[in-house]
Amino acid sequence: MEMFLILPVLCALTLLLLIGGRDAKQPNIVFMVADDYGWNDVGFRNPDMITPNIDKLAYEGVILNQSYVQPLCTPSRNAFMTGVYPFKAGLQHGVLFPQQAACSPFNKPFLPQYLKKLGYETHAMGKWHLGFCKWECTPTYRGFDSFYGFYQGAEDYYNRTVDGGKDFRDNKQPIMPDTTIYSTYVYADRARKVISQHDKSKPFYLYFPFQSVHQPIEVPVSYENMYSNIKNEGRRKYSGMVTAMDDLVGNVTAALKENGMYDDTLFIFTSDNGGWPLYHGNNYPLRGGKVTIYEGGTRATAFISGKGLEKTGYTYNGMMHAVDWMPTILSAAGGTPEKDIDGIDQWDSLRTGAPSKRTEFIYNLDDMNPPFEGHAAIRVGDYKLIEGYPGPYPGWYKPETETINLETKKDETNITDNERYAKHGNVESLGRELYNLKDDPYEHNDLSLSHLDIAEELSKKMAEYHKQMIPANFPNNSAAANPNNFDGYWSPGWC
DSSP states (O other): EEEEEEEEHHHHHHHHHHHHHHHOOOEEEEEEEEOOTTTSSSSOOTTTSHHHHHHHHHSSSSEEEEOOOOSSHHHHHHHHHSSSGGGGGTSOOOOOOTTBOOOOOSSSHHHHHHHHHHTTTEEEEEEEESSOOSSSGGGGGOOOEEHHHHEEOOOOHHHHHHEEEEEOOEEEEEEOOTTTOOHHHHHHHHHHHHHOOTTOOOOOOOEEOTTTTTOOOOOOOHHHHHGGTTHHHHHHHHHHHHHHHHHHHHHEEEEEHHTTGGGGEEEEEEESOOOOGGGOOOOTTSSOOOOSHHHHHBOOOOOEEEEEEESSOOOOOOOOEEHHHHHHHHHHHHHOOOOSSOOOOOOOHHHOOOOOOOOEEEEEEESSSOOOSSOOOEEETTEEESOOOOOOSSSSOOSSSSOOOOOSSOOGGGGGGHHHHHTTTTTTTTEEEEEETTTTOOOOOOOOTHHHHHHHHHHHHHHHHTOOOOOOOOOBBOOOGGGGGGGBBHHHHHH
């Protein structure tokens, strides 16, 4: 008799757990990467910027106040894909150039390869920049069901050329979209097509590394005119590019709504590095910009929004790093991240607002000379140590609303090594800067001499990381890459 009474109770409890627990349905995931996007170039920080679609997603989700990336494109993208620091992949020095026979190593699977095992349909649109010299380096060989975009680090927004070659693919096929149409419109059309044709019985993953807002500085005049108050032409056009990118975000969210997928979608948005002062990106009041390992080059405009979040509408101050996105996304999708990576699964922290599981990270480690970007830095808790060359933009640059800021316009590529080192103070002697980012987030007060014990402690910790470094894979250019060998397109098949 007691057993008959107990069984219904157990069944009821099981049903309640199933109903009241976390939704077991896998989310659709849209991972958006804004290229060279400045800390101060988004509406939720700077009311002069027109970004209503980005702002809406951010305010409805969680704005990430301490989400870090690498100081340049290729290293950040490799970190997103693999969860591994670039200095362990040979991608810590600069970016991959079209003529270099190099790509992201094959020893670590990419995130979409794991997602496919979980049943996801995987799509990539936009900028690749993880190598292309052989087919095995390219998106459809690294876990993506489809690819629509370009292989290199930048290209013209209309004629889709860079360094004398055309660069646009529909999967493996070289194509040339209408050269009178600005690229954000082209990508919006493709996004609508991919979303509308998706089989809703399967979860959907879209990796969308935007072309925007990387140079060249080009935008339809209608967007430029939205910033007629800005006298500086470059900054005016750049700001227009930001709003064109925001409209692209709006087109993606609208397509998801039209196809009944929006409410089941988790959105991740991050820049790949800070804004580029040379091309009108702005990170004020953070110090520096793209290419530097100051905060302006590495602290990303980022947020997470949508499906699965239990606490929303606030700013999260926990520490995140680019390597964390791979295991975090995989966890959100219902997978189990690998343990032999640098990334930390932060899904529960982001989902609930719990403290970050990360307490330290490496900004970059690079021994190759001449220095191209910030060479070495570590953060542990509130303290940040920089050793050696920090990068070419050491200042605090306000938006160029009136005139050109000549300091940011100096051509750093034509100065000698001695000039480069001398410009940045004590690199040849002590070569060290220490900041307390909790008290001094804008890096004004160097504590390397007054807090020598802390500087020494962080230096020893960074030296332990350094033991894991592999040499940078930065080969000389190869004539075999010449697009003239491939009907004018930058194409695989030469390495």
